[in-house]
Amino acid sequence: MTDEDLIRRFRIWYATLIRLYPKHYHDRFADPMVQTFEDILREQSKEKNRLLSCAFWLFVETSVEICKENLRVIIMQNLVRELADNSYRIAIGIALTAALLLLLFYGAVVEEGDSPGPMFFASIITLITGVLIARLEPYKMFYALFATAVAQVLFTMFAMIAWGQYFEVLVFNLLFIALWIASASLFRRAGKLKGAAENA
């Protein structure tokens, strides 16, 4: 495969990667970014440097910036706007409290010399993934928190089968399932209010 073919292929992949930027950012900078990416690779090719390592570095560098830009949008735009609503504020508070309690519990268990295993993090990982996909939009957050509650239910079933301490496992996990569902319901309410306000 010639350098020209490689550059063309990397260019297509890079254009696909930068689609992960927030839309307004992508619309504004996608073309010049792809152009700059191509310029760098062409120069590397002209100087007989290794294209693969350079392209890899550019993909990693841009991926990091994509995460930073998305987080900025999530925090600065969505969160600030949505926090004006009481239901949304309480929902965020409950979700954060539950996540924090779960992590504290994990720390306490580990300190006692036990290890609850990676399944313990099923709900937290579901929550984080859900929040990133939902970008803090109330209706999508409802689904994210609902999925988190489902993950907690699955973990409960797994823990009851694996550990056999039915009562403790059930009581402990029911608390978290209730918190995730309460948070999901409040997000749903916030979403409904937002929808009604937008339609008015």
Place this chain on the structure above:
Amino acid sequence: MMPKRTSHTPLTPAVLHILLALSTKERHGYGIMKEVESDSLGKVKMGPGTLYGSIRRMIDAGLICESDKRIDPQADDERRIYYKITGVGQRALAAELRRYREVVTIAKRRRLAYD
């Protein structure tokens, strides 16, 4: 006398180098990247992600803006966007360079710099 602090100073190294690169003429993204690398003797290397992230923040802060000039006569590609420094950007750059001079003066006074 301490330099007057503007709302944009101190600047991050990336912003300072981009402003320096644009202080002489309008450049497109890759042109800025090459100039920054040359100005910093290869010590500051930016990828497109960092570069355009900085450009976005600088446009929002009014330090630079897009130029009407779109086509590089040599590269002849209309996807290239040229950027130029604004009056705010020039003032921020001047203030930052003054701040650097003051820091160097202090360092010399304390015999920390020996050139």
